[in-house]
Amino acid sequence: MEQMRFKISSALKDLIGKDLITNDNVAIFELVKNSYDAYATKVEITFEEDKIIIADNGKGMTFNDVRDKWLFLGFSAKKDGSEDRDIKNASYRDNIKRHYAGAKGIGRFSCDRLGKKLLLSTKSSLSSHIEQIYVDWGRFEQDQKTEFAQIDVEYAQKETGILFPNNGTTGTVLEISSLDKKSIWSRKKILELKRSLEKLINPLSEANDFEIEIICERELEKDKEERSNNKHDRDIVNGILTNSISSILNIKTTLIDIKLSGSRIYTKIADRGVDIYKISENNIHFSELKDVRISLYYLNRSAKVNFTKLMGVEPVNYGSIFLFRNGFRIMPFGAPSDDSWSLDYRAQQGNRRFLGSRDLFGRVDIITDNVEDLKEVSSRDGGLIETDVSKQLFELFKIAHRRLERYVTGVLWGEAFLRRDYFHDEMEANEERRKLLEADKMDESPDYVFSSSIGSKIDFIQLIKTLTKDNNVEVLYYNKELANILSNPQVSEEIKPQFIADLEKIAIDMNDSDLLFNIDEAKRRILELQKANELAEQKAIEAERKRIEAEEKARLAEIAKKEAERRRKEEEEQKKIAQLQAKEAELRRREEEIKRKEAEQQKIEEEEKRKKAEEDKKRIEIERDVEKSKNKYLVSTRNITKEAEDILHTIKISSNELSAAAKNISRELESISQSQKIREDLDYIFFHVERINKLSKLLTKADIAILKEHTKVDIAEYIQEYLPNYKSTLEEITFHIDFTDVVIKKIPLLDLSVILDNLINNSVKAGASKIHIDFAKEHNQLIVDFSDNGLGVDLEKFSPDVIFELGITNKRGGSGIGLNTIKETMRRELKGDIVFLGNGLHYERGATFRLTFR
Numbered sequence: 001m002e003q004m005r006f007k008i009s010s011a012l013k014d015l016i017g018k019d020l021i022t023n024d025n026v027a028i029f030e031l032v033k034n035s036y037d038a039y040a041t042k043v044e045i046t047f048e049e050d051k052i053i054i055a056d057n058g059k060g061m062t063f064n065d066v067r068d069k070w071l072f073l074g075f076s077a078k079k080d081g082s083e084d085r086d087i088k089n090a091s092y093r094d095n096i097k098r099h100y101a102g103a104k105g106i107g108r109f110s111c112d113r114l115g116k117k118l119l120l121s122t123k124s125s126l127s128s129h130i131e132q133i134y135v136d137w138g139r140f141e142q143d144q145k146t147e148f149a150q151i152d153v154e155y156a157q158k159e160t161g162i163l164f165p166n167n168g169t170t171g172t173v174l175e176i177s178s179l180d181k182k183s184i185w186s187r188k189k190i191l192e193l194k195r196s197l198e199k200l201i202n203p204l205s206e207a208n209d210f211e212i213e214i215i216c217e218r219e220l221e222k223d224k225e226e227r228s229n230n231k232h233d234r235d236i237v238n239g240i241l242t243n244s245i246s247s248i249l250n251i252k253t254t255l256i257d258i259k260l261s262g263s264r265i266y267t268k269i270a271d272r273g274v275d276i277y278k279i280s281e282n283n284i285h286f287s288e289l290k291d292v293r294i295s296l297y298y299l300n301r302s303a304k305v306n307f308t309k310l311m312g313v314e315p316v317n318y319g320s321i322f323l324f325r326n327g328f329r330i331m332p333f334g335a336p337s338d339d340s341w342s343l344d345y346r347a348q349q350g351n352r353r354f355l356g357s358r359d360l361f362g363r364v365d366i367i368t369d370n371v372e373d374l375k376e377v378s379s380r381d382g383g384l385i386e387t388d389v390s391k392q393l394f395e396l397f398k399i400a401h402r403r404l405e406r407y408v409t410g411v412l413w414g415e416a417f418l419r420r421d422y423f424h425d426e427m428e429a430n431e432e433r434r435k436l437l438e439a440d441k442m443d444e445s446p447d448y449v450f451s452s453s454i455g456s457k458i459d460f461i462q463l464i465k466t467l468t469k470d471n472n473v474e475v476l477y478y479n480k481e482l483a484n485i486l487s488n489p490q491v492s493e494e495i496k497p498q499f500i501a502d503l504e505k506i507a508i509d510m511n512d513s514d515l516l517f518n519i520d521e522a523k524r525r526i527l528e529l530q531k532a533n534e535l536a537e538q539k540a541i542e543a544e545r546k547r548i549e550a551e552e553k554a555r556l557a558e559i560a561k562k563e564a565e566r567r568r569k570e571e572e573e574q575k576k577i578a579q580l581q582a583k584e585a586e587l588r589r590r591e592e593e594i595k596r597k598e599a600e601q602q603k604i605e606e607e608e609k610r611k612k613a614e615e616d617k618k619r620i621e622i623e624r625d626v627e628k629s630k631n632k633y634l635v636s637t638r639n640i641t642k643e644a645e646d647i648l649h650t651i652k653i654s655s656n657e658l659s660a661a662a663k664n665i666s667r668e669l670e671s672i673s674q675s676q677k678i679r680e681d682l683d684y685i686f687f688h689v690e691r692i693n694k695l696s697k698l699l700t701k702a703d704i705a706i707l708k709e710h711t712k713v714d715i716a717e718y719i720q721e722y723l724p725n726y727k728s729t730l731e732e733i734t735f736h737i738d739f740t741d742v743v744i745k746k747i748p749l750l751d752l753s754v755i756l757d758n759l760i761n762n763s764v765k766a767g768a769s770k771i772h773i774d775f776a777k778e779h780n781q782l783i784v785d786f787s788d789n790g791l792g793v794d795l796e797k798f799s800p801d802v803i804f805e806l807g808i809t810n811k812r813g814g815s816g817i818g819l820n821t822i823k824e825t826m827r828r829e830l831k832g833d834i835v836f837l838g839n840g841l842h843y844e845r846g847a848t849f850r851l852t853f854r
Contacts, residue, residue, distance in 0.1 A: 020109075024183050025196050026331070027110035028054070031174060032200065032212065033328055034108065038172065041209055042165040045193075047185050047216040052114055052176045057168030060124040066131050070108060070120075071153065112137045116178035121162050125170050130158040165213075187219055190237050198234070198241050199322060200329050213240045232312030252306050252444055253297040254412070255362075256404040260292040260396065267400075269407055271446040276407065276460075277478040279467055286396055288389045291367035294400040296321065296360055298408050301441040307361070320357040323364045325374050332383065333364075340383055341397060352413055352437070355405045364397055410459045411482075412440050417455045420462070429455070450481050457485045465502045468509040475510060646754050646821055653761040661728055710746045715782055715853055716775045717742075718749070719756065723773070726760055730771055737775040743782045745853050751829040755822045759786050759849065762819070766790030772842050782853040787842035800836040826851060 021027045028045065031054050035043045038058030046053040061070060111118045118135040134154040164171030179185070197212055219237040226235050233242060254271045263283050269276040283289070299307065299315055307315045321341055322334035332338045339345070339357060347356030366389075368374055373389040384390045409415040414433035416422070423429040432455045439448045449456045460482050467473050485503060506512075716737055723733050763771060768790030776783040793803060804823040819834075826832045832853045841848040 021113040024114060024180075024189075025193050027113040028052075028193060029196075029200055029331075030110040031108075032197070035172070036201075036210055036328065040165075040171065042168075042211045042213065044165045044213050044215055047190060047214075047218075050177060050179050052179065052185070053173065054176070055163075055165055055171065055173040057164045057166050057171040060127070060170040060172055061122040061131065062124045062127050063131050065124065066120075066122065066133060066155075071133075073148065111135070111174060111176055113180070114183075115176040115180060117176070119175040119177070120172070121158070121175070122172040123162065123164075123170050130160075130162050132156045132158055187222060187237060190214065190216060190219070191235065194237065194241060195234055199319060199334070201327060211240050214238060234312055253299060253303045253361075254404070254408060254446075255295060255297045256400055256407075258292075258294040258396070258400045260286060260289050262290060265396075267403065269404065271407075271412075271449075272444060274446055275477065275479060276482065277464065277467070278476040280474045280476055281470075281472050284472060286392045288373065288392050289366070289396065292393065292396060293365040294362070294397060296362040296400055296404050298355060298359055298404060299361055300443070302444050315361055316358055318361075320360055321362045321364065323366075325366055325371070326368065327365075330374075330376055330384065341394075341401070343401065353409055353415055355401065355408060360401075364393070366393060406463060410463065411456045412446075412449060413437060414453070414455050414459070416459055416462075420459075422455050422458050450479075454485060457482060461485065461503050461506065464506050468506055478506075478510075480512075646825070649821060650754050650757050653757050657726075657729060664728065710748055712744050712746050713749060713752075714742050715745055715747070715752070715784070718752065719773060719784065722753065722756055723760070723771070729760075729764055730769060732770040734770075734772045735775070736772070739775070739777045741777075743777060743853075745782065745830075747830050747853070751825045755825055755830075755834075755851070758819070758822050763788035763790050763846075766792065766847070768846060770843065774842075780854075784851040784853070785837065785842075785848055786851065787846060787848040789843035789846040792839035792845055792847045793836060795839070800838075803836060804834070 021030065032043055032045075035054070035056035035058050038056060038060070040056035040058035043054065043056045046055070116136065116138050118137070120133050120135070121130055122132075123130045132155065134156075139151050140148070162173055164173070183189075194214055197214075201210060201212070214237060216237050223236045223238050233239070252272060255269070257268045257270075259266045260283060265281050265283050265286075266278070267281075268278045286292075297303070304315050307318075311318060317336055319334040319336060320338070323330045323340075333340045341357070343354075343360070344356045344358075347354040347359075366374060368389070373387060374393070375385045375387065377383060377385055414429075414436045417429040417433050418426060423432065432453065436449070436453055436456065460479075464475065464478050464483060467475055483503065483506070485500075720735050727733065760771065766788065768788035770789045772787045774783075774785040774787070776785075793800075804819050822834050826834045830853060832851060834849055834851050837848040837850050839845065839847055
C-alpha cells in the first residue's frame with residue numbers, strides 16, 4: 001500500500017492563534033505565563049504607540065531552543081520534560097523550583113492575536129550573544145494553499161543592546177507591532193488588563209517571587225492626577241501590580257481553610273479571628289490529589305463594606321472563588337457572574353439556607369507536576385477538561401463549601417432552630433433567629449453568638465457531634481465557649497435532655513474531664529430544679545382544689561339569691577299589669593283627641609298647597625313670557641320636535657356650503673388651468689347634495705330612529721375622516737393626538753355629525769380659515785379640543801356659560817341654535833359635555849371648545 005502524509009496549511013496559524021485566543025487579555029496572560037515558566041522574577045509590559053513590549057528576566061533561550069522548541073508548532077518542552085534539562089545540574093535563580101503554568105505548546109501564538117509583526121529577542125546563560133527572530137504573521141495569511149513550513153522566519157544575532165528587567169543578564173523580549181486596529185489600548189482597557197493580571201497570579205498567595213509591572217508613558221500625567229485625588233492603586237496604570245486583601249479577610253470574615261497534603265486532610269473554621277474547630281482526616285476519597293489548599297471566606301455586610309473600602313470595588317464585581325493551578329489562575333473560575341463551582345442555582349432554592357457565590361470569596365490552589373491532570377480547554381477561558389483529578393477536586397471543594405455553609409447557616413443564622421425543634425415554641429425560635437440575622441449583618445466579632453444565643457450553641461453541639469461520629473475524622477479542637485450550653489443556670493433548665501446527652505457524648509469522645517464535671521453539675525442542678533418544680537406543682541394543685549370548692553359554694557349561694565330575686569320580681573310584675581290597664585283607658589281618650597287635631601291640621605295644609613300652586617302657576621307664566629322674548633326663532637319652531645330642529649339647522653349649513661362652493665366654481669371657470677380645482681369643488685358640492693337628500697328623508701320618526709342608533713366607533717378616527725370634507729371652505733385642518741391606543745365609544749353617528757357641522761359652521765361665520773383638533777385621553781375619557789383662528793367669542797357681551805343657551809347668538813341674523821344643539825346632544829345622546837375654554841389658546845386669536853366623551 002502506498003504511504004501518504006498530511007500537509008499543514010499556513011492557515012493553521014489562525015486556528016491556533018487569534019481564532020483560539022478569545023481576547024487580548026487572555027493573549028497577554030499566556031505570554032506572562034511563559035515568562036513565569038521561564039523562571040522570571042519580573043515581567044514588564046510596556047505600551048507604546050502601535051507597539052506592545054513584553055520583557056522578562058527569565059532563563060531565556062539558546063539558538064537550539066528557538067529553532068527546535070519555539071518554532072516547533074505544538075511542541076511543549078514542559079510536557080516532555082526537556083524544558084529545564086540544560087539547567088537541572090546548574091544553580092539557577094537560587095535553585096527556584098516552579099511548577100509549570102502552561103504546557104500546550106501554542107501559547108506563543110498569542111502574539112498573533114495582539115499584532116501582525118513580532119520581534120523576539122532572547123539570551124540564555126549558555127549563550128554569549130542575543131538571538132533574534134522576526135515574524136510577519138501576515139505572510140501566513142496570503143495563501144492558505146502554501147504549507148506552513150514553507151514560510152521563512154528571519155533570524156539574526158545581536159551582541160548587545162537589549163536590557164532585561166531588574167538588569168538581568170538573561171531573558172526574553174517580545175516586541176509586538178502593527179497592533180490590531182480593532183483593539184485600541186485605551187487607559188480603560190489597560191486598567192482592565194491590570195485588574196485581570198492582579199488575579200492571574202494568586203492574589204492571596206504568601207509567595208512573592210514574581211512581579212508584573214505595567215509601563216505606559218502617555219498615562220503618567222493622568223496617573224499623577226489620580227494619585228492627587230487619593231484614588232486606589234487599581235485606578236493607576238503605571239507600576240508594579242499589588243494586592244492587599246488577605247490581611248483584612250483573616251480578621252473580618254468567617255472562613256474555612258482545608259489543606260490536603262498527601263494522605264491527610266486538615267480543616268479549620270475560624271470566625272472573625274476566633275477559632276471554631278479544627279479536624280484532621282485520612283485522605284481516602286481523593287487519591288488523585290496530592291497538594292491542594294481551599295480557602296473560602298463568608299462575607300457578611302460588614303466584610304463586604306471593608307472589602308470595597310480596601311479594593312475600591314464591590315466583591316460581586318471583583319470576583320468570587322478563583323482556581324489556581326501551580327499558582328496561576330484558570331479561567332473563568334471566580335469571574336463576576338461565573339458559576340463554574342455550581343453554587344448559585346442551589347442557593348436560589350432556599351432563603352437563608354445556602355451560600356452562593358455572592359456570599360463568598362476565596363481560592364482553590366492545586367499543585368501538580370503533570371498539567372495534564374488538570375487541563376484547560378484550548379480556548380483558554382472555557383474552564384477545565386473533565387479528568388479524574390478535576391472530578392475529585394470538585395468533590396473536595398463541595399465538602400469545604402458544605403462545612404462552611406453548615407456553620408454559617410446553622411450556627412450564625414439559626415436555620416435549624418425550627419426544623420430541629422431546639423425551642424419549646426415557634427415564636428421563640430423565630431425571634432431568636434431574627435436577632436441572629438440582624439446581628440450577623442454588621443458585627444465584626446462573633447461574641448453575640450457566644451454570649452446570648454442558646455440556639456446557636458445547641459446547633460454547634462450537633463455539628464461537633466456529627467464530626468465525632470465519623471470514624472475517619474479526628475477532632476483536634478473545638479471552641480468550648482461556643483459549646484457551653486450550661487453556663488447560664490436559668491437557661492440550662494429549659495434545655496431538652498437530648499442536647500445535654502449530645503454534649504456528654506462529645507466530652508467522652510474528646511476525653512474532656514472538665515466538661516464531664518460541668519455536665520454532672522448541670523444534671524444535679526437540673527434534678528434539684530425538677531424536684532422543686534414538682535413540689536411547687538403539687539402545692540399549686542392543692543391550692544387549685546381548694547379554690548374550686550370555694551367557687552362551688554359561692555355558686556350555690558348565688559343560685560339561691562337569684563331565686564328569691566325572681567319571686568320578688570314576679571310580684572312586682574303583677575302590680576305593674578294592674579297599673580297598665582288603668583293607663584290604657586287614658587291613652588285611648590288621648591288618641592281620639594290627637595286624631596281630631598290632625599284632621600284640622602290637614603285641612604290647613606291643603607289650603608296652603610292650593611295657594612302655593614296658584615303662585616307657581618303665575619311664576620311659570622311670567623318665565624314663559626320672558627323666554628318667548630329671547631328670540632323670535634323659538635316662536636317659529638315651537639310646534640316641531642327637537643330632532644327636526646337639528647336636521648333643519650344642518651340642512652341650512654349644507655345649503656350655505658353649496659352656495660360658497662358655487663361661487664368658487666364661478667370664479668375658477670375664468671381660467672382653464674384650474675380644471676383640477678373645479679373637479680374638487682364639484683365633488684365637494686356632490687357630497688353636500690347627497691347629504692341634503694339624506695337629511696330630507698330624516699323628517700319621519702322611523703328614519704331618525706335608525707340613524708340615531710348607537711354604534712361602536714373610534715371617535716378620533718371618525719373625526720379625522722369626516723372634517724376633510726370641508727377642505728374647500730377652510731385653508732387648513734390639522735390634528736394632534738397624544739395617545740396610541742384606540743378609544744371606542746358607542747354613540748349615534750348622526751348626532752356626532754350634527755355637532756361637527758355646527759362647530760365648523762360657527763368657525764367659518766366667525767371668519768376662521770384654519771381649524772386645529774387636539775385629541776387626549778384622561779381616565780377612560782376622550783377629550784377633543786376644537787380650535788379656530790376666527791374672531792372668537794365676544795366675552796364683553798357674553799359669559800362662557802350663557803353662549804350655550806338657546807336663542808343666544810354672537811352673530812347678527814343667527815338663531816342661537818348651534819351651540820345649544822351641541823350642548824344638549826353631548827349631554828343627552830353622547831353622554832358627554834362641551835365647554836368653552838377661551839380665546840387665543842392655540843392660534844393668536846379664535847375660540848377653543850372642549851368636547852368630553854365619557
